[in-house]
Amino acid sequence: MSTEISVFSLYKKIIKNYYNHNNFVVFKKPYDKKIFFYSHYNCSLDVKFFLIQNFKHDHTIKIYPKNIYCVDIQKLDKKTNIFPSFWEKNSSFLTDSCKYKKLIKDAIENIKKGFLKKVVLSRFIKIPFRNFYFKNTFIKLIHAYPNALISLWYNFHYGFWMGCSPELLIECHNKKLKISALAGTIWGSKKWTKKETEEHKIVIKYILHLLKSYKGSIHIENTKIIKIGHLKHLETLIHFLFYEEPNYYEILNCLHPTPSICGYPKKKSLDFIYKNEGYERQFYTGYIGIVHQNNMELYLNLRCVKIKEDKKEMILYAGSGITVDSNIYQEYMETENKIKNILSQLVFK
């Protein structure tokens, strides 16, 4: 159960929790009409909580709220779209990275030698800022990406993170499970090629293999194209009905990281990432969402930005799946386009 509050009360709660260094999260689920607010109160095993997990799986944040608050999105300020975004004012901010192109080249060579089938490489860009509008950016994201999980969370040690993720990692309730296989990206006038369909199939195969060890019935939806701003992705939803309710934490731990954010085979691609990527992903490609006893609805933390208020800088992250059919320039452009997904909605003074 949640209590509906005004937009003004929501701002007051956000500010109060920030000044008290208290963990909180504001989020809107895909296609939902409500924004939810959780602030950390106390641990209670029985209560719903918001889970935030990093990519490496060694940092977990759990936000246990005393009360859950919500705001109707109809009540939001509709004028936010007139705010110029950072991207419109500084369209040449994305600088060329030769180092990252070299990394893509090395990955393709390793794949050609047969060491790996797919590896998802990523990079980040840093942007300095003076005044950043959290509120207007959040509202812009809601309007721009109605089919994404829009989130803003704060932790005293890890700062602010904001994101617009298109990818459901796992949704489970009673004996029902839903997983989204999302991989394969195009933009502009690009057409789908074998590269995208093959990298997409790797994710589906991995999920199906994992589910093989459980008793139940499976339903695989037709692959569809989803749009997130100017990007298009391939998505296949996989449903599973268990004969007996499983331990969903066990499934989650086997599932993550999927080949959509890591690669295949898992161990080899993880090793490649840790050895070569050259930076710490932290919460990018980790997962976030709601957990209530054995039920969960978790999304991968993609298209996200870490905002360091004290240093007045932000870090934006993006990656892409590298396979034998990858083209260095196209993979590079894919990360640039994914960064633009969020960069285009940031509002500064």
Ligand SMILES: C=C(O[C@H]1C=CC=C(C(=O)O)[C@@H]1O)C(=O)O
């Ligand atoms: C790793 C990212 O995207 C994943 C999700 C969708 C499509 C992807 C791709 O086509 O490579 C990636 O697997 C990212 O957005 O940083």
